[in-house]
Amino acid sequence: MADCVFVVAEFRGGDFRRVSYEVASEGRKIADALGVSLYGIAVGSGVTDKASQLGFYGVDKVFVADDPALESYVAETYVPVIASIIEQADPAAVLLAASVDGKDLSARLAARLEAGLAQDCTEVVCEDGALKAKRPIFAGKCLAWCEWAEDALPMISCRPNVMDCRDADATREAEVEAVAVEIPEARSRATGLELDTSGKVELTEAEIIVSGGRGMKASENFSILEELATELGAAVGASRAAVDAGWRPHSDQVGQTGKVVNPNLYIAVGISGAIQHLAGMGSSKYIVAVNKDPEAPIFTKADYGVVEDLFKFVPAFTEEVRKMKSTC
Known part of the structure; x- marks a missing residue:
């Protein structure tokens, strides 16, 4: 037994x-x-x-x-x-x-x-x-x-x-x-371990994630998500479209061909909501979607949706978070 x-x-x-x-x-x-x-x-x-x-x-x-x-x-x-x-x-x-x-x-x-x-x-x-x-x-x-x-x-x-x-x-x-165990001689070995020493939160263990997609339009525009993530103590992710465009490294990719994440809060910014992306973040506790297209598939999965131009909404939202933190 x-x-x-x-x-x-x-x-x-x-x-x-x-x-x-x-x-x-x-x-x-x-x-x-x-x-x-x-x-x-x-x-x-x-x-x-x-x-x-x-x-x-x-x-x-x-x-x-x-x-x-x-x-x-x-x-x-x-x-x-x-x-x-x-x-x-x-x-x-x-x-x-x-x-x-x-x-x-x-x-x-x-x-x-x-x-x-x-x-x-x-x-x-x-x-x-x-x-x-x-x-x-x-x-x-x-x-x-x-x-x-x-x-x-x-x-x-x-x-x-x-x-x-x-x-x-x-x-x-x-x-x-x-325990005394016999460790076999391996035909392969790890020659080194490259760790992210930037101090950023690791995606798979983050409680809050802010992700950007094709709607971000360029790599430099991810700076507005980085700023929001800093205020929230969050990690920054990306859709496959953003990674394929070269805007973010593959280590930031969320989805079926990237990382599966399960944060308490997932903020999807400029992400349409392809099934491959939903497979990587669909089990998040709360999902907030920001997209100017009210028909975007991401809204069918989101708990809260914001139909707005992300370049107007995200900076304003970041400022409100900053104000709330200053009064706490």
């Missing part, structure tokens, strides 16, 4: 990514519903000193593989190491982040462990001891509920910035156990 739920944390740049705490919080909810313990897996270089902090978000015990060879995610090293830890237990489920690395890792782990994988899930429930997970399909046009056969190991990757994250309880540290 299963005696635990596993969550796999992501460790990067000397700390856990926020999505790891979201996955841990979701894992705690599932473990409580099943009446089992919640175990974490932390892999990386220098991760031991941070591992106990997963307990702040509900993890009871963390199994740590700490080695310089694991500094960067490489499938050939991470997959066998994490799989060997999971194989030593009898988990009721395994949860990971549906991040860039997490999607790759979960697919490979599922194949190795012969688990049933539900990718990019937005909700997980436990009914009568059985798990069900909801995930978007067909570019977000439909939502599917997934169930598992009785003898299958459920593996669930959770879409970042969707699951509720528990308030950190600093008095609750997790037990940490170092």
Whole structure:
């Protein structure tokens, strides 16, 4: 009989990514519903000193593989190491982040462990001891509920910035156990990691995003969105049209061929609302659209719509935000 739920944390740049705490919080909810313990897996270089902090978000015990060879995610090293830890237990489920690395890792782990994988899930429930997970399909046009056969190991990757994250309880540290695992020699390796040191908020973890599309007309016009984003503490995104035009880097692209984001507030400026773009931001909590075309498809998805010339509205809106902040 299963005696635990596993969550796999992501460790990067000397700390856990926020999505790891979201996955841990979701894992705690599932473990409580099943009446089992919640175990974490932390892999990386220098991760031991941070591992106990997963307990702040509900993890009871963390199994740590700490080695310089694991500094960067490489499938050939991470997959066998994490799989060997999971194989030593009898988990009721395994949860990971549906991040860039997490999607790759979960697919490979599922194949190795012969688990049933539900990718990019937005909700997980436990009914009568059985798990069900909801995930978007067909570019977000439909939502599917997934169930598992009785003898299958459920593996669930959770879409970042969707699951509720528990308030950190600093008095609750997790037990940490170092595990001795054989790290295979990989045929590939990470030679470096290029990080954005500009201080900007990372798109996939941003709570507010201001995105611009073809309606911005030129790269220099994104400065008005940058100014609004600064006042809101937001990240700046872009549609594929704006990226293809060379106005923004691909790292800013939101959509089916870019990044999937789930902020509390998504402000779409001069974006028509093509289905590929909606697939990347449709699960945002609140969507505000600014477009001078009242028939733009984006308005069918928006919670609030502004039919106005963006070059008039955005600067005026930015000024109002600035005034409100000055009075707080």
